[in-house]
Amino acid sequence: MSKTIGRGYILAVISVSVLLIWLGIYKFTPTEAGLIEPLIRNHPLMAWIYNLLSVQQVSNVIGTIEIVVGLGLLLGLRHSLTGLASGVAASAIFLVTISFMATTPDTWKFSDGVLITNFFLLKDALFLAVSVMVIETNKSALACGISDKVRIWAKSA
Template sequence: MNLNQIAYRIGVIGTVIILVWVGLFKFTTAEAGAIKGLVENHFAMSWMYKVMSVEVVSNVIGVFEVFTGVGLLFSLFYRKIGIYAGAASAVIFITTPGVFKMGEGFPVTDFFILKDIPYLAISLMVYTKSKE
């Protein structure tokens, strides 16, 4: 195994850890409340609060994140799974609109959102590698 393959696997495994960890955290009341503002402003998820409670929305998102993380892990062994897991992971890591605000003449954000940029890159790498 060459260094490029090792780096790819480390990136995927790191993304798996984050998705599973954060996904499981979505089953807590604190996290359900913490993500409400992000979900409400998300172009594809804002409708969820109209049909589900705050806790159920958080749980649904958590299940999606955990399954996606497990899919990414399996993509290391089964290439076809990577197509779906990579695409699902990319969807997760698309940054919520309206996160950046102007503060003292400079754009600021909740900096934890910035982690989504390298994880989005890894998600896209899994997707494209799985299609080769």
């Protein structure tokens, strides 16, 4: 990585990675599979998946993706191209999760006169911000990664 990155960035990436991996592991339990089912069933772009896979299988797929992306974010601290790809994947995960606030019934309610939402979903706005920071920190890797591959290919030809 050509840029010097600060401790705050490293802490943010490690924190998001640990939570992704931890929640990804939890997706393999029947409890979490049941908890995320209403979110997915009510999402217009995701509900179809239950026509192909069981509730647990869907949760397992999502858990696997979360674990892989969490590990990728950690590897991305040393390998910019991996960081870039993982940042994009994490952003997609968190955008989908945030969209559940618009597609899941009873996600918003008034409590003591204050409109609130499911804070479990809302936390992903912060995770999205970290993912965008990862993309911005590693975006130069795309040009470097491609030029390195061309250079390596040209030497071997």
